[in-house]
Amino acid sequence: MKLTLDKTLSLVAISVIGVLGTLPAHAALKDEAYEIVNIEDFDLKGTLKDTQRGYGMGINANGEMVGVSKGRKKLRDEDVDDGIIDVEDGIAPEEQISYSVDQSILANNFTFVAQANGASGEWTPEFDAIGGETPPDASPANSVDAIYYAIDDAGTKVGTVSAPEQKLEYTGTNENQEFWYYRDFELRGVAKKADGTEITLVPPYTTYTYKPDTTDAKEVNVGGWSVAADINQNQLIAGYASTAISKYGAERIDACFAEGVTLPLDICVQANQFPSGTGGRNIQYQTRAYVWQLDASGGVTGTELPLGLEAPADSEIVYTAQGLGVNGNGVVAGRSDNYRDGDTDDRRIDAGYWVKETNNEGVEKYVFKPVPFPDRQYYNTIAYDVNDDGLLIGAYDRYLEGYLRTKFFTLDINNPAAGIKTPNDFYGRLSDLSSTPRDINNQGMVVGWIDITHDKETARPKSGFLYNSATEEFIDLNKVLTCESKGLEADGNGGWQRHDVLVTDGTGTEFSYKADIRVVDATSIAEDGTIVGTAFVRKPRYQVDENGDLVLENGQPVFELNANGQPLTSLLPRAVVLKPSNGAICTYVDPDDDNAPYERKGAAGWAWLTLLPLLWLRRRFGVK
Secondary structure, eight states, X not given: OOSSSOEEETEEEOOOTHHXXXXXXXXXXXXXXXXXXXXXXXXXOOSOTTXXXXXXXXXXXXXXXXXXXXXXXXXXXXXXXXXXXXXXXXXXXXXXXXXXXXXXXXXXXXXXXXXXXXXXXXXXXXXOOOTTOOOTTOSSOOOOOEEEEEEOTTOOEEEEEOOOOEEEEOOSSOTTOOEEEEOSOSBEEEEEOTTSOEEEEOOSOOEEEEOOSSSOOEEEEOOOBEEEEEEOTTOEEEEEEEEEEXXXXXXXXXXXXXXXXXXXXXXXXXXXXXXXXXXXXXXXEEEEEEXXXXXXXXXXXXXXXXXXXXXXXXXXXXXXXXXXXXXXXOOEEEEEEEEGGGOTTOEXXXXXXXXXEEXXXXXXXXXXXXXXXXXXXXXXXXXEEXXXXXXXXXXXXXXXXXXXXXXXXXXXXXXXXXXXXXXXXXXXXXXXXXXXXXXXXXXXXXXXXXXOOOOSSSOOOEEEEEEETTTTEEEEGGGGBOGGGGTEEEOSSSSEEEOEEEEEOTTSOEEEEEOOEEEEEEEEEOTTSOEEEEEEEEEEBBOBOTTSOBOEETTEEOBOBOTTSOBOEEEEEEEEEEEEESSOOOOOOOTTTTSOTTBOTTSSTTGGGGGSSOOOOSOOOOOO
């Protein structure tokens, strides 16, 4: 976490208890209301124009939020020419992102900022370019993928960018193709200061040296990768970076020089950088946790953090460590390859933290401290953040009631021998509800997401949560919202009802559907109690043809209807901002809560998980 601040995405975060500091000492979380403040006309101002999905990532003490928009709307040139400019009323088809060196590269992540007193309006997302990124409506289309993870009180934002698209003249056999397409790198950490200055965090390893037996060595740009996941108030950035190429990655580059290969070198490298059909990339790297210290002049000093084990110098194994959060004292939370309990036959990527210690030569260096787990039946462990008092948060997987579930834990790094603590969430015992923390502040307030049903075989809906580590109170944020924050309006008889949203499609027919807003993830919390994250909003769906294009009548899209002639609806993720409220907690019970009509279940998915500043590892380890 930061000195007084936020954190990083879906593992970004800041502080939440500041709000409680303004409340009476006896106040319980369940008795204090929260209000969604970025509502407008029963909808959320939670994504950029011409995109459909938005995610709140981090917030600072000055009311500045960073976020990411995804899902560029799919509109043909002729649609725009014919006046199809705004399809905000419903869910339009999205651009299908493919990875091919034969097609122009379309990026699908767009960074934005929103402020309590923004120039475009209160909490209105404003596109904020990094790395040469262009807005969603730009022509030609944007080719730079960018994500913000965190922002400090000085307004410095950190995240990742890809390089912009480059072209090479096509020399293949396809008569209809003019160019090949590639990027110099796919993932690079970046910091953007309040004055707009960008600082690129170049990883130690970016170039592979091809050394054949019969010719001179050749330098090959492979880009490497780096991620800036968090920043504290001292301008110390935590993340990770490539330090060497994997053996398999080197073999893939060598293959680009093989006899009979006709692809230009840059194109052959790019083809291996893109995700394959199984979701992984052929070029992998040795990856180490890293910190970068920014200075007042715009300079940056990077430091590699050690692994949790001693890796043999000649090993062909890919070892990984990632820094994901940092507190005001420079302690870094994350995970690293490690021998569980010192057993060299049980290597895992385990949750841990890096602290500075003075060695026998009087030199202060970072050392890795693994989180101590009670036994070896704790899997896929990870630490996301640590506050200035040394309270670390993370998650592990464990079999509960016969199913592998994810549980949130805390650890006091000042007394690690006391072991981890797993909150009992909504019960007085350990439940099988999965939960993951995103951020912790200096008062020990934690935000994240949790399951809200006990379904065994189907996907479970989720809610954002707030947890007080001091009192062990654990609440579903949707249970403490004001009625207006749920899409409700006064019914004129002293009660509440869902607002009817009126929409008209290309047929000229007016339809209505019920407004619905639900907080599904809390990612960052400020000291004044402001929380940002992701909420689902209900929207009607537009019809598409067999090509996936909008069906138009009178130059406007047409809604999908059910058998009763009412619009089919789905849920879309949008960035959400919550603030403590003096209003009343809503007690209205919606009769349709358990049987919402005309909803395509799960259509919105849990896509924001892909925004976590993690590299999902292809390898799996055996466990004892």
